[in-house]
Amino acid sequence: MSAPGKGDAVIHVDVLVAMANQIGDFFAPYPPGQREEGVRNHLRHYWDPRMREALLAHVDATGGAGLHAHVLAAAKLLRAAPAEKSAYAGPPKA
């Protein structure tokens, strides 16, 4: 884990990367398209916006170091489709 006080992230980014990848692991069995959407919906509607911003800052700074490919794609979807999709429970609505 990073040293306390490192950077401006609300939570240390390595914690966020690990959490995001765990979410990605769950959605991995879904077909392409659905799996990214599942991760996006979760990040958008369950994560504090500062956590999302910190993750996106990490993506900008490093190209998404440590993130699974579909999780990186999902993080980018947060910018492409910020809030227009309503939150939902259940399978990913691609």
Add this chain to the structure above:
Amino acid sequence: MPNPRKPERSVVTTCAYCGVGCGFRAETIGGEIVRMIPWKEGKANHGHACVKGRFAFDYYRAADRVKKPMIRGSITEPWREVSWDAAFAHAASELKRIQAKYGRGSVGAVSSSRCTNEEIFLMQKFARVALRNNNIDNCSRICHSPTQFGLSATLGAGAASQHFDSILQANVILVVGANPTEGHPVFGSLLKRRVREGAKLLVIDPRRTETADSAHCRADVHLALKPGTNVAVLNSLAHVIVTENLHAERFIAERCHPAEFAQWKALVGDPRYAPEVVGPEAGLDPEDIRRAARIYAKGPNSTIYYGLGVTEHSQGSTGVMCLGNLALSVGMLGREGVGVNPLRGQGNVQGGSCLGSWPHMFTGYRFVTDDAVRATFEKDWKLELDPEPGLRLPNMFDAAVAGTFKGIYIQGEDPVQSDPNQNHIVAAMAAMECVIVQDLFLNETAKYAHVFLPGSSSLEKNGTFTNAERRVSMVRKVVEPLAGLEDWQITVRLINAMGYPLHYDHASQVLDEVARLSPAYGGMSFALIEREGSVQWPCGPDAPLGTEVLHTKTFPRGKANFMLTGYVATSERTDERFPLLLTTGRILSQYNVGTQTRRTGNVAWYGEDVLDVHQVDADARGIRDGDLVAITSRYGETQLRARISDKVNPGVCYTTFHFAQSKANAVTSNLSDWATNCPEYKVTAVELAKVPVGKSAAAATPAEVRA
């Protein structure tokens, strides 16, 4: 022997211990409670009780009960008693100072499942209207948050599908990661009764629990799986169902999405989930997995009850979805005798989930990001609300360690003792500038607090609890609050001190507000509950007296959903340094972190936490029964007395977490469920070593050694 003295007064109320929510008559003499008599008309308990509810009530007048508000400038200073007004003014000015300096999102709150629905509702209102953010969480975060997530995903409602009595119509009872005969004793007795009547019992649990094997209750199949392999084993049960064509085609066609079923069938039908593959990995005989699956699928009425052995894993939410999928696949939903039912640990965990004490949801499980839902609250509260999700409790602690979260209002919880990876929690608490603790006692967390607000026990206030079967029952004031205020009044006064005007004459008006803003509770009122004794949600125009069984005709989203539940092994692994797996649980006579039961005569039955270890593992380390052992994990160390036990398999050890001195959470990890951050309490890789006699002051006085 003289007859017991006649009570001067008798008040019917609801037990605040486990999620069964038994009705009791609390009898008083001279203004003090002398007896708790199980209430025959109680619809959850029908006149039964356990040793906690029946006998462990004395804590409310324990000598160390705090009765005056206290403040201090830093955690190294002594406490200073102040007036209520001074305490509220100090707490509010500190929270405002921190928000001015570090931002609106730098503070938050957590509510307790030992508090009433009304109090939990007011805690989330505190965060939303006084802190103006959504940094509000409830303690089901660390126990049953995966239930809300997993059952919502599959069935559309994050709650038990059945009422307790439904089990009397069951032919097959599948218990997963729960031990109701100890954790939920009154329901456990009902389960045993049904097993004695001939129902088949299937148990999935790493331990040979009382439920799996006792005088009146023996599992037909006990899958004593390796901790951490739930999802693999549940998928393997599903594998047997789909590959042997045991699934309910008509139910799936009518009530589910056939395409989703096909997707799910392809996943669980894959050879990697065959019992012959999963069995060796989980330490099970493949034939036992096949037998259990066939018995469950055959029914004709099969029901599932589960507990924290499912939820408290890195795949906790996935495990819950597995149970939803299983029940759907064989059509075991929508009538009596079937269903999927979480057994809730605390008296009001279901209420904690229902009442909007979440960073991402309002009451009734509706997203804060939903503009239409948020607008109904904004209109009622006459305030613009934060449209973004807030921090969850573990996020708050992570943020505190990162230096971005500085203040918290904690009602009736003791995270330092109850939350995982204690060293991490302590670092987080110590990094905060204002910790407000509302509790009966100076608990472990209060060591890091700056404001202490003396709360009221459930015997000292009015409100309602929602039990594990969605039953809303009255909590009635038996004695006056020892510190002068009911908990809900404390929160209202703090909200007022923060500058938001709010007033209720009685707790019933809070429930009226809940009903006004929450469809599932729409028909609830104190008057209705008084008249009916108790009422199960959903309660509204379509069901004015409440609902016993969910999903009878449709699911909340119309059709139910199969979710894809791939098995992902936890990253908490055994290795040469930490070759054993530690798992945790409860015992009949004690309750959770023991704040209440440790202060009663129940310590006569169980006075310290012990470590169950198998003879094989003990012999390999020279450990004998009664020896003090050091338990080391990657996260910390603690010491407990060993008990040689055949209830655990070789490679697995087990302890309870009822005593603060035990520091069970000094060794647990900060891994958590992917969806909810519910901690992975149930799997920690550890090593044991005998503590040489004389090396620890502990040896002579076991209960004090480990402080």
